[in-house]
Amino acid sequence: MKHDQFIGLVQDRAHLPSRGAAEGATRATLETLGERIPDQLASKLASQLPIEIGEHLRRSMKPDHAGTGQHFGFGEFVHRVADREHADESAALYHCRVVLELVEQATTGGAMAKVHDALPDDLRPLVEAGSAGRMPTEEASTGRRRNPSGDRSAQHPE
Numbered sequence: 001m002k003h004d005q006f007i008g009l010v011q012d013r014a015h016l017p018s019r020g021a022a023e024g025a026t027r028a029t030l031e032t033l034g035e036r037i038p039d040q041l042a043s044k045l046a047s048q049l050p051i052e053i054g055e056h057l058r059r060s061m062k063p064d065h066a067g068t069g070q071h072f073g074f075g076e077f078v079h080r081v082a083d084r085e086h087a088d089e090s091a092a093l094y095h096c097r098v099v100l101e102l103v104e105q106a107t108t109g110g111a112m113a114k115v116h117d118a119l120p121d122d123l124r125p126l127v128e129a130g131s132a133g134r135m136p137t138e139e140a141s142t143g144r145r146r147n148p149s150g151d152r153s154a155q156h157p158e
Contacts (some may be wrong), residue, residue, distance in 0.1 A: 003050035025095035028084035030056035
């Protein structure tokens with residue numbers, strides 16, 4: 001998949017008003033993913049994407065590619081994407097799902113399955129959900145709801 005096609009699909013699927021907004025959503029998602037996964041995995045994933053898109057994954061890599069990825073969960077991941085994208089967290093979450101769905105479509109050899117396996121359980125739904133339908137949440141399996149800070153202790157109010 002070429003850069004222009006990728007960005008056009010992000011814009012279309014995420015219902016973004018401009019290519020610039022689609023570029024921003026792509027950059028925010030992939031920079032954050034690049035911080036979270038091991039450097040070698042980020043490098044392999046980036047090598048299968050158009051250069052301009054793959055570079056977002058490489059921004060946080062150590063020069064020796066020996067980084068193991070920062071450890072943060074769902075709430076922090078979404079917060080970082082939203083902050084970089086200058087969007088609210090619910091919009092950023094959806095844009096992230098769109099970008100990751102397209103990365104899966106643009107790569108081969110089970111690259112996104114390896115990303116999925118490298119993520120902690122609470123981040124895996126971002127890779128699994130895709131852009132259509134509801135994202136599986138912890139609430140469905142535990143009766144708990146995440147609050148915006150990422151704290152999972154808030155009980156489902158029923």
